[in-house]
Amino acid sequence: MLQFEYGKVLQRLMMPGVVSAIGDVREHRGRQELYKSLQPAVLDRLCEVAKIQGTGASNRIENISTSEVRLRELMERKVKPANRDEREIAGYRYVLDTIHESHDSIPITPGVILQLHRDLYRFQDVSFAGRWKDSDNTIAERTEDGSMVARFVPTSAAATPSAVERICDEYARWSKGATYDPLLVSLIFVFDFVSIHPFADGNGRMSRLLMLLLSYRSGYDVGKYVSIEAEIERTKTTYYEALAASSPRWAQGESDYAPFVTYLLGVMTACYRDLDERVSLLSSSAKGEDVLRAYFAGLTGTVTKRQIMDDNPTLSRRTVERVLQRLQAEGAVKKVGAARATAYQRIDQGEVS
Incomplete structure (x- = not known):
């Protein structure tokens, strides 16, 4: 043995x-x-x-x-x-x-x-x-x-x-x-x-x-x-x-x-x-928008709104939703899926959305 x-x-x-x-x-x-x-x-x-x-x-x-x-x-x-x-x-x-x-x-x-x-x-x-x-x-x-x-x-x-x-x-x-x-x-x-x-x-x-x-x-x-x-x-x-x-x-x-x-x-x-x-x-004095910009800059793949909030626990739902809208309008982030399957993905520079 x-x-x-x-x-x-x-x-x-x-x-x-x-x-x-x-x-x-x-x-x-x-x-x-x-x-x-x-x-x-x-x-x-x-x-x-x-x-x-x-x-x-x-x-x-x-x-x-x-x-x-x-x-x-x-x-x-x-x-x-x-x-x-x-x-x-x-x-x-x-x-x-x-x-x-x-x-x-x-x-x-x-x-x-x-x-x-x-x-x-x-x-x-x-x-x-x-x-x-x-x-x-x-x-x-x-x-x-x-x-x-x-x-x-x-x-x-x-x-x-x-x-x-x-x-x-x-x-x-x-x-x-x-x-x-x-x-x-x-x-x-x-x-x-x-x-x-x-x-x-x-x-x-x-x-x-x-x-x-x-x-x-x-x-x-x-x-x-x-x-x-x-x-x-x-x-x-x-x-x-x-x-x-x-x-x-x-x-x-x-x-x-x-x-x-x-x-x-x-x-x-x-x-x-x-x-x-x-x-x-989370400890920095950065605004919610800056936090999420940095978050998406390091993101690979897709992420749901719930996951974004889990990974950034000091941000309110309202802040996350507001910044997501702005990032989508700028073409920095795109929405994929719909309803419960909705997720978000970074758009790399030069990518056509």
């Missing part, structure tokens, strides 16, 4: 690329502490937006979705789940709320992980909720000819309980020491969790929820204000590439954790940079 030895893994991770990446995250975290005292109202608003975006993104990665309106209503508990996808989304919201409210008092133990998994399915009647897998599973991928091939074989069902207990023990041992940053220990844990694949269903969403929980416990809580799940969804191809690069010989205890760990550190750095930009923009 695989013996998890985080001390050896952490030693191997002390390479220039990983050390530089963790240094970037630490630097950004230092600035975030200033934001908490200077802009508490802004951060509260960003927190609510990140919950909505994170829940939507983490579920979409697993092909679970609903409309933007229904997602927001489910997050605000204004409606009850109407189908299986919405019940899955409501369960994710419930666990995410638990993590946001109580992360420092949630121990990392097999029992707690089982409880969180049970809560993930609290709106569904499924027999596997809160239980380790009872049969072996395989992570497969579809080839160009349409056939399915095994990409990775996780830990057997029989060995899963002891494997999860072992990584929890290793996390407890190494996350409390002063030698290594607890965030690195957390990312090793997340990779091992994904590789063990301990549940019949819900492993991907559980891994992202656990990443948030462990990063908050490590003092890195950017995910409260900018959705880490959304950044993973945006870079999903790179995520799977990093996972594949770190997977070979994992069962033999010879895996290279660096690609996966470096990728997730990059995700966190991207979220911190996004937070820097948002707080800087």
